[in-house]
Each structure stands twice: as structure tokens, then as C-alpha cells.
Amino acid sequence: MRGQRAVTITDVARTAGVSRAAVSKVIRDAYGVSPEMRSRVEAAIERLGYRPSVAARAIRGPSFTIGFELHEIENPALNRILSGAVAEIAPTDYQLIVAPAVAGGEGHRAIDALVDLRADGLVVVAPHAASDWLEKLASRMPVVLLSRHDRSENYDIVTGDDVAGARLAMHHLISLGHHRIAHLTRGEETTTREGTPPAVRLEVYLDEMTQRGLARHIKVARAATPGDARRATSDLLASANPPSAIFAMNDDLAMEALHVAQERGLSASDLSIVGYDNVRLAGHRAISLTTIDQSGDDLGRWAVRLLLERIDGRTQVKRETTQPSLIVRNSTDHPRSEQH
Amino acid sequence: MRGQRAVTITDVARTAGVSRAAVSKVIRDAYGVSPEMRSRVEAAIERLGYRPSVAARAIRGPSFTIGFELHEIENPALNRILSGAVAEIAPTDYQLIVAPAVAGGEGHRAIDALVDLRADGLVVVAPHAASDWLEKLASRMPVVLLSRHDRSENYDIVTGDDVAGARLAMHHLISLGHHRIAHLTRGEETTTREGTPPAVRLEVYLDEMTQRGLARHIKVARAATPGDARRATSDLLASANPPSAIFAMNDDLAMEALHVAQERGLSASDLSIVGYDNVRLAGHRAISLTTIDQSGDDLGRWAVRLLLERIDGRTQVKRETTQPSLIVRNSTDHPRSEQH
DNA sequence: GACTGAATGTAGATCGATCTACGTTCGCTT
DNA sequence: AAGCGAACGTAGATCGATCTACATTCAGTC
Numbered sequence: 001m002r003g004q005r006a007v008t009i010t011d012v013a014r015t016a017g018v019s020r021a022a023v024s025k026v027i028r029d030a031y032g033v034s035p036e037m038r039s040r041v042e043a044a045i046e047r048l049g050y051r052p053s054v055a056a057r058a059i060r061g062p063s064f065t066i067g068f069e070l071h072e073i074e075n076p077a078l079n080r081i082l083s084g085a086v087a088e089i090a091p092t093d094y095q096l097i098v099a100p101a102v103a104g105g106e107g108h109r110a111i112d113a114l115v116d117l118r119a120d121g122l123v124v125v126a127p128h129a130a131s132d133w134l135e136k137l138a139s140r141m142p143v144v145l146l147s148r149h150d151r152s153e154n155y156d157i158v159t160g161d162d163v164a165g166a167r168l169a170m171h172h173l174i175s176l177g178h179h180r181i182a183h184l185t186r187g188e189e190t191t192t193r194e195g196t197p198p199a200v201r202l203e204v205y206l207d208e209m210t211q212r213g214l215a216r217h218i219k220v221a222r223a224a225t226p227g228d229a230r231r232a233t234s235d236l237l238a239s240a241n242p243p244s245a246i247f248a249m250n251d252d253l254a255m256e257a258l259h260v261a262q263e264r265g266l267s268a269s270d271l272s273i274v275g276y277d278n279v280r281l282a283g284h285r286a287i288s289l290t291t292i293d294q295s296g297d298d299l300g301r302w303a304v305r306l307l308l309e310r311i312d313g314r315t316q317v318k319r320e321t322t323q324p325s326l327i328v329r330n331s332t333d334h335p336r337s338e339q340h
Numbered sequence: 341m342r343g344q345r346a347v348t349i350t351d352v353a354r355t356a357g358v359s360r361a362a363v364s365k366v367i368r369d370a371y372g373v374s375p376e377m378r379s380r381v382e383a384a385i386e387r388l389g390y391r392p393s394v395a396a397r398a399i400r401g402p403s404f405t406i407g408f409e410l411h412e413i414e415n416p417a418l419n420r421i422l423s424g425a426v427a428e429i430a431p432t433d434y435q436l437i438v439a440p441a442v443a444g445g446e447g448h449r450a451i452d453a454l455v456d457l458r459a460d461g462l463v464v465v466a467p468h469a470a471s472d473w474l475e476k477l478a479s480r481m482p483v484v485l486l487s488r489h490d491r492s493e494n495y496d497i498v499t500g501d502d503v504a505g506a507r508l509a510m511h512h513l514i515s516l517g518h519h520r521i522a523h524l525t526r527g528e529e530t531t532t533r534e535g536t537p538p539a540v541r542l543e544v545y546l547d548e549m550t551q552r553g554l555a556r557h558i559k560v561a562r563a564a565t566p567g568d569a570r571r572a573t574s575d576l577l578a579s580a581n582p583p584s585a586i587f588a589m590n591d592d593l594a595m596e597a598l599h600v601a602q603e604r605g606l607s608a609s610d611l612s613i614v615g616y617d618n619v620r621l622a623g624h625r626a627i628s629l630t631t632i633d634q635s636g637d638d639l640g641r642w643a644v645r646l647l648l649e650r651i652d653g654r655t656q657v658k659r660e661t662t663q664p665s666l667i668v669r670n671s672t673d674h675p676r677s678e679q680h
Numbered sequence: 681g682a683c684t685g686a687a688t689g690t691a692g693a694t695c696g697a698t699c700t701a702c703g704t705t706c707g708c709t710t
Numbered sequence: 711a712a713g714c715g716a717a718c719g720t721a722g723a724t725c726g727a728t729c730t731a732c733a734t735t736c737a738g739t740c
Contacts, residue, residue: 006480006696008695008696008697009696009697009698010696010697018719018720019719019720019721020696020697020698020720021698021699021719021720021721021722022718022719022720023697024697024698024699025698025718025719027697028698030698030699031717031718032717032718032719033717033718033719034717034718034719037718037719049476051452051455051456052456052696052697053398053399053456053458053695053696053697054395054453054456054457054458055394055395055396055397055398055399055403055457055458055695055696055697056395056399056695056696056697056698056725057395057696057697057698058393058395058697058725059393059395059396059399059695059696059697059698059724059725059726059727060697060698060699060724060725060726061697061698061699061725063395065453065457070438073419073422073423073426074416074419074420074423074620076414076416079413079414079419080414082413082440083413083414083443086413086440086442086443087442087443090442095439095449095453095456096439096440097437097438097439097453097457098410098437098438098439098440099435099436099437099438100422100426100436100438102426102427102430103423103426103427109435112391113394113405113435113437115391116391116392116393116394117394117395117405117437117457118346118393118394118395140346255621255624258624258626259624259625259626262625262626263625280414281595281621284595284599284626284627285599285602285603286598286599286602286624286626286627287624287626287627346726348725348726348727349726349727349728350726350727358689358690359689359690359691360690360726360727360728361689361690361691361692361728361729362688362689362690363727364727364728364729365688365689365728367727368728370728370729371687371688372687372688372689373687373688373689374687374688374689377688377689392726392727393725393726393727395725395726395727396695396725396726396727396728397726397727397728398695398727399694399695399696399697399725399726399727399728400694400695400696400727400728400729401695401727401728401729
């Protein structure tokens, strides 16, 4: 039963008693098709269960496929972005294809896969990819980059306003009366690439602390793996002059910090925690994490929108920034006491 | 800058001063290539940044692409399965491509997209797709179905043992002393399709309740959307003779139920809750949900493994079942009192 | 030195679709 | 009735790769 050759346009043409070109016209809804021929061809298509091969199509023209590179499959914030992208593309003729990158993967294999498939455009999230490589890629095909604060001559950029978001978080903690505020973020490698959200958030943290004369309380804890986050938090709490608040780079890290705080019976006035992204579970009663919402759906929607514009012919670069908002929940409170 | 035609095998051949066939041989590592020619061609490939077009390739032979249909992008249990699949495929020559289905989407557009791309095989999760349609699809190309308890002549099946898992959950509650156990599950449409995990878990629930002489306490609450889950739980608690325990179809529903319980100040001895899937956050201290683990990674890994075997030529159908285990946490306890 | 066979390379058909260029038919005008 | 343009169909080139069949070269053998 396997290996029945797939139904091709030639089969349809033969069945309908017309030429291949005629079938092609019907499929593409092109000019020069009589109602009578249309119905004959459509009947044949229906009967044979014919579906045009994107592959064959893509050799010449567009594939009506847009690619989405995703490097952290299990990251709920990224999934939300993807979800928005899917919703935006649904009513169009295009199909979204996701290439997941291997966890600790090397290079840009996933992006290459999308290029090899001749996707008409790419949405790329990769914070790791080198800028010049991306620049070159974008000079050959439409590319929208998400969550990077680069400047580029070729690709469009969609990003949440991480500067505003991080300031919202810091201002919230400071206005509650916190001085000893630590920052919990990812491993070196992730935060040092200039312009990535982790790097920007870290920078704003450092800037705010310095501006407010709190430079001596600056503490940055790093967690390379999710499991590391708890240890990093413990280390913070065990340090001399421990923080009364933690601004975490994202909700996942924040929730791990919360885990440690709860373990030690610390309340929000002992240790306030702010996250970033407002993932669904941050709103759960048992977690109730104060966080920054940047509506990931919108990021995804904008990315697709800009990409389709590009495919449609726009040539000048465009950037789109979404405004984040602060969501106050129970994980933050006034500090119990604050000695300078 | 846009629209530079992509580099083709012909360009490489011209640059290297050899025939197209020769370049093709080098790429495919085929017989009949002198070291000297190999290096000349490889240099040309390198210099031009040539990448073979999967599309052109797929017209004739395999595309070295396998498709993964995903209908709930933001479902952490499914993401974990996908994650396992990605890990399993990483060391092979194949590339995994994900087609996300639109949320409330019609039909099987995502699967079609993968077929149209001429993927060499498909991993399908769709609990909605009609069996006969899948059967027909699988007669044309290798297909592995996840999380369905069908019998099939054409596709392979990978699934957690939902019967065993659901029994583990029920036995746990019963052995704690619970009699008034309710079941929280999805909307009608999802649970009625025979052989899907929700349907099987529901069935086991009904069976266990009946076997133990608890038929009079049977209560099934349904939530069509995630938001509905809280209302459904409230309704359960407001009903006459309310349950002392809830067996939820999955962790997402369980966590919503937990939310309601905590809101009302109910402890585990007032209302015990068991979930299913052991998503990452179920282990969070603030949630601490008793649940059934079915190691989604393994499901994903098996799916890819079986699919590659199929592509490699295996013809007889194979099923693979993973054994779930019970993870006891703080959301379950002995009931405070139990009147019959 | 002719013969054999392995090693190396090329020409050209082929895959499934698109698209241009062109031929035929038909209805309408003058 | 001739002329004309719109409507409808088709032939055949084309896209980028693969693969079969074949040509050429070269070393080794008798």
C-alpha cells in the first residue's frame, strides 16, 4: 500500500481530459478558464484527492510558506509569540512552518532548514545568531527579527520596549521602598550579546541602581540552566547584606526565586520578586507574581504583518515596538525594614 | 539588495568548471569523485555560499524533512513531546518541521501543509482528525500517531498508557480514603472521540467508580475553555454532596481547580486534586500538584524513532506504549471526613 | 600492444509545477 | 461578409536538483 506515487497535475489533466496548463490555471485561479472546464478540472481534483506540491511550485515562484525559527520550544513566552503569529497568518494564503532549534545546538541549522525549504520569508527569534550573518541572510530574503534591539539595514525588527519594561519593574520596587535590589538573569553568554532582551534588562537594572545612588547594592546572579536559578537565589540570600528584592529577567527565573523564598518562609516584605513576560501561570493564585506584560501575541502578530508587507514589496526597513505594562500581584510589597 | 537570485547548482558548476552532475555527486557524497574535483567543488560551494534547495530535491526523491503537527502551541505537555522529538532527530540527517494548527481551526490544514511540502513522514498529534482520513493519509506516507488508542492498519501509534495512568490516579485517591471523587475534563467534543486520552481517562474514572461501588458519587465537570475550568470547579463545590477529591484530565485543569480551592481556603484534606502530565510547574513549591508523569520526552523520541524505521522500509505496524508513574505531592491528602 | 575493468566525468532525461507565447474559437460591429 | 478583439486552451520552455547511461582515461595483465 505504501509507495503509491503521489497524484500529480498530469494525472489530473489526463483524468479531466485537458492540458496540464489548464489544470494549473484552475488551481491558481488564473485568467482564461471557462466555467465548464473549471468544474471538470475541479471534479478530477476532488476525485483523485490531488494536492499541488509546494516543492515543485517553490522551484520557480513563491512557496507561500513563511518560516519561524524557535530556539526554546518549552519557553512559554516564546510560545505565546508563536501563537500570535499563527493567528495573524491564519486568514492569509500563507502557511507558517516552525523549525525548532536543538537545545544546545550549534550554529543556525534551523534557520538554514527554512531557507532550504525556500520559505518566502523568515521570522527569527535567535538571540545567539551573529548580526553580520543575519544581515547577509536578510539581504537575500525578507527577514523579521524578534526581540533584538539591533539596528539593521536589511531586516525589520519587532520588539517589546525592554528599556521601558525594565524601568517599570525597577521603579515599582524602588517606590515600594526597596534599596537592596538584585538582578537574576541567564548565563554570561546570553546576556553579553548586545541588544538582546536579557542584556538590555541588565543594563537598565545597572543604570537605575546607579542613578538612584544604590550602586553599592548592585548584585547580579546568573543561572545558566533553569535548575541553577534556585542555587543562584540561595547564594544571593546567603550573601552579606542580602537583597530585599529581586528583579528577574523573566518569569521562569522569577518563579524559581519565588520557590526558594517560599521554602524559607519568606513573605513578599522579606523578599519581593518581579518577573517579566506575564506567562499564564504567573497569574495563578498560588504564584501571584508581579511582572511585566508585553503581550507576546502582539509581537507575533506584528512580526507576521511586517513580513507579509516585505514579501509584498516594501523595501525600507521598519521597526515596531510594543509598550509593556506593569502587573502588580502579591509577590511584591514594602520591605519590612531597610537599613542603608 | 533584495531579489538576488539564489545560488544554484549551475552557478557552482560554472565556478568550479565542472558539470552539474559532478557537483551533485560531491554534495551527495556519491561514487566517482576524485579528491581533486571534490576540493574544487567544495571551494566553489563555500565561496558562493551555496545551499541545495530542498524543494528541487523533493520533486524527485526524499526531502529529508519530517513533519510534526501541533494543534496546541501553548500546551506544555505537547511542547515536552516536541522537545523529545527534536532531541531524537538532532543527530540524524533529517530536519524536523512543525506545522502549528490554528487554535479553533477547521479540518487538517496543518497536516496538509506538511504533505504539500513533501515531508518524508509525519508525526501527528491531532485528536480531532477522523480515523478514516488518517488511515488514508497513512496509506500514502509514513505516519506516527501520538496519544491515540486506535487500532490502525497503516500508521504506528505511540501513546502513554492512559488506562494505567488513570488507574494510578484513582487508586491513589481511593486508598487515601476518598469516595466522593469528581472528574474534571474538557468539552464534550474532545472527550467523545473514542480512543483519545481524555476519553480513555474519563472511561477509567467511570469504571473505577462503578467497580468500587461509588457510582452514586460520579460527577463529571466539563470545561470547554481554560477559563471555564474555574467555573466548572465552583459548580462542583456548590453542588449537593460536593466531592472531596478531583481527578483532573490534565495538569492545566488541575491547576485551575487548585486555584479555586486555594481561593476558598480549602486544604488538600478538604479537596484533594490529582492532575496528569507532570508539567514543569506542577513541581513548583507553591503548586505542588500530585500528578501522573508520562515522560513526554520519551513519547516524542519514540515517535521519531518509529517514523525513521518506517521511512527506512519497515512495513508492519508497530505500537509503543510508555508506562506512567504517580508523583505524590501536597495537593492530595486523606479526606477530613467521609460520610457515605 | 591489445584487452579488461575500475575510476572519473558528462550529457540529457526526469521530477511537478508555472508561465509565456501562440493558436483557435466565438460573438459583435460595421 | 469581413474584420476584430476577447475568451479559452495548449505546446513547450523553465525552475533546481537527481540519476541513468554512456564516454573517456588510466593502470594493470597477458
